[in-house]
Each structure stands twice: as C-alpha cells, then as structure tokens.
Amino acid sequence: MSQSESDPPAIELAGVVKRFGAVTAVNGLDLTVPAGICLGLLGPNGAGKSTTMRMLTGQARPDAGDIRVLGYRVPAESKHARALMGVVPQLDNLDTELTARENLSVFARLYRVPGVERRVAVDAALALGQLVDRADTKVDELSGGMRRRLLIARGLVHRPRLVLLDEPTVGLDPQVRQELWGLIDRLRRDGTTVLMSTHYIEEAERLADAVAVMSAGRVIAQGSPADLLAGHAGRSAVEYNGPPDRLSEIERIAAAAGMPTRRTGPSVSVLRAEEMPPSVAAALGPGTPRPANLEDVFVTLTGEFVA
Ligand SMILES: Nc1ncnc2c1ncn2[C@@H]1O[C@H](COP(=O)(O)OP(=O)(O)OP(=O)(O)O)[C@@H](O)[C@H]1O
Numbered sequence: 001m002s003q004s005e006s007d008p009p010a011i012e013l014a015g016v017v018k019r020f021g022a023v024t025a026v027n028g029l030d031l032t033v034p035a036g037i038c039l040g041l042l043g044p045n046g047a048g049k050s051t052t053m054r055m056l057t058g059q060a061r062p063d064a065g066d067i068r069v070l071g072y073r074v075p076a077e078s079k080h081a082r083a084l085m086g087v088v089p090q091l092d093n094l095d096t097e098l099t100a101r102e103n104l105s106v107f108a109r110l111y112r113v114p115g116v117e118r119r120v121a122v123d124a125a126l127a128l129g130q131l132v133d134r135a136d137t138k139v140d141e142l143s144g145g146m147r148r149r150l151l152i153a154r155g156l157v158h159r160p161r162l163v164l165l166d167e168p169t170v171g172l173d174p175q176v177r178q179e180l181w182g183l184i185d186r187l188r189r190d191g192t193t194v195l196m197s198t199h200y201i202e203e204a205e206r207l208a209d210a211v212a213v214m215s216a217g218r219v220i221a222q223g224s225p226a227d228l229l230a231g232h233a234g235r236s237a238v239e240y241n242g243p244p245d246r247l248s249e250i251e252r253i254a255a256a257a258g259m260p261t262r263r264t265g266p267s268v269s270v271l272r273a274e275e276m277p278p279s280v281a282a283a284l285g286p287g288t289p290r291p292a293n294l295e296d297v298f299v300t301l302t303g304e305f306v307a
Contacts, residue, residue: 007035008071010162010193011056016065018051018217025051027217029065035161038184038194040208042201042294044302048217049197050090053166056195057087070162083111086155086163090170092147096140100131100150103139104157111158121157128183129153145176152183156192163187165196169203181206201295211294215302225294233296234272238287241267253283262299271296 011033018026026048033039041049054060056069058078067074069081094103104122113121126132129149134142142150148168155163168184169177184207188194198204204211205225212222221228229235240250250268254261257280260271270276273289 009033009068010035010070011195012066012068013052013055014066016052016055016067017063018048018055018060019063024217026055026062029214029218031212031219031222033193033195034210035193036191037209038188038196038207040204040211041195041197041214042199042204042211042298043197043214044199047214049199049214050166052214053164053195053197056164057082057085083158084161086158086160088152088155088163088165088168090166092151094139094147094150094154097138099136099138100129100142100146101126101135103150104154107154108157113158121159124159125153125157128156128186130179130183145172145179148172148176148180149183152180156187160192162193162195165194167197167199169198169200177203201293201298205294213298213301220301221297228294228297229292231297232300233292234274235292236273236289237269237271237292237296238273238276238281238284238289239264239267239269240284240287250284253280260300262296269296271300 009032011031013029013031016026016029017024029048029052041052043049051060055062055067056074058075061075070084072078072081074081095106098106101122104125105118108118108121126135129152131146131150131153134146139147139150152168165184169180172180181203184194184196188207196207208225210222210224211228212219214220221232223231240247247268250270251261254270257277259276259280261268262271270284270287271292
C-alpha cells in the first residue's frame with residue numbers, strides 16, 4: 001500500500017521507559033517513524049532494540065511514556081494495531097510439520113484475510129519470498145535462507161502497512177543476507193513502512209532511508225545516513241597503519257590539531273579528513289584515504305565497535 005509524507009507517522013514513541021528489575025532497558029526513548037520509509041534502528045547488543053520492538057507489538061508493557069502505532073495507543077489498543085502490522089521475529093518459529101504454503105495459509109486465517117482472497121494473498125506472499133517453486137515443500141526440508149524468506153513472507157501475508165523486522169539477517173551467510181536485502185528493498189519501494197532493528201551497520205546503510213542510533217535505551221542521533229555522516233563524521237577519513245607506538249603518535253598529533261580519530265582494528269582513522277590542514281597531513285605522514293561511513297558515525301557516538 002502506497003503512503004505519502006502527509007500521512008500521520010506510522011510509529012511515535014515519547015518518553016518511553018521499560019525496566020526489568022534493576023536494569024533499565026529503555027530509558028526515555030523518543031522516536032518517530034514517518035509513514036512509507038524504512039527506518040533502521042541501529043545499536044549495539046543490549047541497547048534496547050528488541051525491547052522497543054516488543055513494546056510496539058504489545059508483548060511488553062512500558063513503565064512510562066506514550067506509544068502510538070498506526071494511530072492506535074499501545075498497549076491499550078494493540079489489537080487494532082497488530083491487525084495492520086506485520087511482525088517478523090528474530091527467531092524462526094515456523095511450523096516445521098507444515099509446507100511453506102500451509103504456514104502462510106494459517107497466518108492468513110489468523111490475520112482474518114477473507115476466505116476468497118486468501119489464496120491470492122498466499123500466492124503473493126510466496127512470490128515475494130521467492131518461494132513459488134517450494135510452496136509445497138515442508139519447512140524442515142527448506143534451507144536456512146528459504147526459511148528466513150518464509151518467515152518474512154508470513155509477516156506480510158495480510159499486506160500490512162507497517163512491518164517490524166527484528167535483526168532480519170543476524171547469523172546468516174552473506175549470500176542469504178543479500179537475498180533478504182533485496183526482499184526488504186522491494187517492500188520499501190512498494191511504500192510499506194519498515195522498522196528494522198539491526199546491529200549490522202552495512203544493513204542500515206544499504207536499506208534505511210533514516211537511521212536512529214540507539215545506545216543505553218535511548219536514541220542518541222537520528223537522520224538519513226547522509227545527514228548522520230555530515231553531522232558526525234564528515235565526508236572522508238584517512239587510515240593509518242603501523243605498530244602501537246605509531247598509532248598512539250597519530251592519535252596525539254590529530255588530537256592536538258582538534259581532529260577526531262577512532263581505532264579501526266589495527267589502524268587509526270582520522271575523521272573529517274577534508275578539513276585537515278596541510279601541516280597536520282605532513283606531520284601524520286602517508287595514510288590511506290577513504291570515504292566516511294556509518295561505522296565512523298556509530299563509533300564516534302557510542303564508542304562501541306559493531307561487526
Ligand atoms: N525479559 C528481560 N528480563 C531482564 N532483562 C532483560 C529482559 N529483556 C531485556 N533485558 C535487558 O534489557 C537490556 C536491553 O535488551 P534488548 O534485548 O532490548 O537489547 P537489544 O538492543 O535488542 O540487544 P540484542 O541485539 O542483544 O538483542 C539488556 O541489558 C537486557 O539484558
């Protein structure tokens with residue numbers, strides 16, 4: 001279903017708090033997801049992404065704050081919201097005894113797709129998941145990648161306006177990840193609103209129109225990947241390799257010149273290299289220039305490296 005920028009936001013969270021005993025998993029979260037975009041919720045393990053997803057579906061109740069999903073108050077009206085949203089869990093909970101088609105049919109019925117439309121809806125979901133020729137194969141005979149595509153297709157069988165994807169490609173090999181990226185991209189181009197949690201920076205960079213960086217239970221930066229780069233990392237970086245003493249020296253020279261750096265494995269990257277004065281470049285010596293990336297933003301903001 002196509003949506004426009006004038007539509008009300010698909011998701012609004014204001015001042016949301018969720019505690020588990022002494023742990024505050026979500027700590028005053030403000031987040032708005034406009035209709036029709038793919039928003040990547042990017043954060044390290046434990047940042048509160050899954051807890052946020054669970055509150056949006058009504059599976060977890062906030063201790064404070066307001067949540068609206070597709071205009072409905074959650075959890076009070078989560079039944080209405082759930083009917084219009086698709087949820088793709090991180091863990092595969094497909095029925096392994098049933099075929100791909102049967103799994104989709106069960107969900108189509110659960111989501112009250114009218115009987116006459118069910119066959120068409122299931123066929124469309126099979127096509128979206130590129131599973132048409134596996135429709136009558138039992139789930140336990142499908143490959144890992146096919147199962148993940150089926151899991152996503154199942155969340156889409158009732159043509160939801162909003163899809164929540166919790167770490168959609170975690171633990172998958174690169175080829176399967178590419179296939180799923182294609183699928184998510186098609187959804188986005190169809191105008192479905194997508195909220196996708198991920199700790200893979202590349203995933204957010206490839207798919208998200210906007211990224212919200214989450215750390216310690218709140219959003220610490222939000223914008224398009226280009227805005228986040230401009231605001232937090234600049235356009236380019238220069239990477240310097242060498243033994244630990246050399247790297248420390250690079251950091252010292254950069255710090256004295258007021259230039260941000262970050263460790264990138266066995267190297268140091270000096271950020272905002274486009275602003276580097278020639279005298280500093282000369283003092284630093286030869287390095288390898290590269291474009292700035294979201295990982296630079298992420299590490300600058302959270303101090304944590306994400307694979
Ligand atoms: N049911 C629970 N009981 C107790 N603590 C919990 C529960 N669920 C989450 N937490 C804690 O809340 C914090 C946030 O967890 P959450 O799973 O939301 O983070 P995340 O960003 O999704 O991380 P991950 O990528 O590891 O799932 C963590 O410290 C976690 O241990």
